[in-house]
Amino acid sequence: MCAETDTGEKHILTWVLVFLFILNIxxxxxxxGIADTGVWIAQILFxxxxxxxxRISGSV
Structure with a gap:
């Protein structure tokens, strides 16, 4: 079960970095306007x- 959540964390962090890269461009x-909205989404994902x-660090 922890392996699944670790993978999920990596996917979320990857999406944050992708959003920030695209929004900088x-x-x-x-x-x-689009960049401002996207940064807001990236902040929520982060x-x-x-x-x-x-949550996962505390359970180990």
Whole structure:
């Protein structure tokens, strides 16, 4: 069961990094409204990653 959640954490962190990379490119090309919304989504995903990480770290 822990192996499944560890994989889930890695996927969430990967999505956060992908969002931030794409949004930086969008911001460079002048799509700041889209970039702002995307950064908000990335922050939520990162918070979810931290919650899962703390929850799993505490159970070990």
């Amino acid at each position: 969008a911001d460079v090309f002048g799509f700041s 918070a979810l990653f931290l919650i899962l990480f703390v």
